[in-house]
Amino acid sequence: MTIRNAKHATFTIERVYPAAPARVFAAWSDKEAKTAWAYCHEEWPVSEHVFDFREGGREHLVTGPAGGTRHVFDAVYHDIVPDQRIVYAYDMHLGERRISVSLTTIEFFAVAGGTRLVFTEQGVFFDGYDDIAGREEGTRIGLDNLDRQLRQQRAA
């Protein structure tokens, strides 16, 4: 069952922060600041982190559970307009498997009392599991509706 498919998706998330665009932008442009909030699992050791925030610069982050699957984020910053916009393209690997290639746009709009941030990710997400590591990760992701499924099964 090595099924290969490529699924395209776009999602947008908006937030309004009571902080000036320059401060919100700085939370993305400064390595120390970004490290303080952007990495999902604080308990995961970061084994490599390159952060070259300029057009053409690269961000490379390797993390993951201790002894577990490596999560590798590899980005190139394509467009940076200070306090207004950041565009980067990246791919994501779990172990040896590339799970997605994406284009991310972050826009910062000055609004009364703060900043409206619009985060848009356009990506192609890959499927197909031919090793256990990939299957475990895919399963982890896939099981967010497990409880509901189990309840339905019990009810049936």
Place this chain on the structure above:
Amino acid sequence: MLNYQAPLDLAFQALADPTRRVMVERLSQGPASVSELARPLDMTLSAVVQHLAVLEASGLVRSQKVGRVRTCRIEPTALHSAERWISERRASWERRLDRLGAFLAETEPTAKPRRKK
């Protein structure tokens, strides 16, 4: 916010065992009866049934009994999951952007003299 921890534990427990991995590998090639699943395994049928129960509880595998034969199959929603990558990606960004809000509040220059936690 969805809680990923419990299903994660179930799936990892289910796949942590080499016998169950063999069963999942077999089922990834197509449905099989319990006795077909047991054939390559050096264990009793009842042990195989116990492993199957763990796999079913994790949501990875489902089985259905028709007559005297229980047929097992991979649960496709658990394994074909490009859509799941997408929903997980979105959820993780929702969490991050919430943390960005908290970070901005913590580092607010007028609210607190210290810039960094």
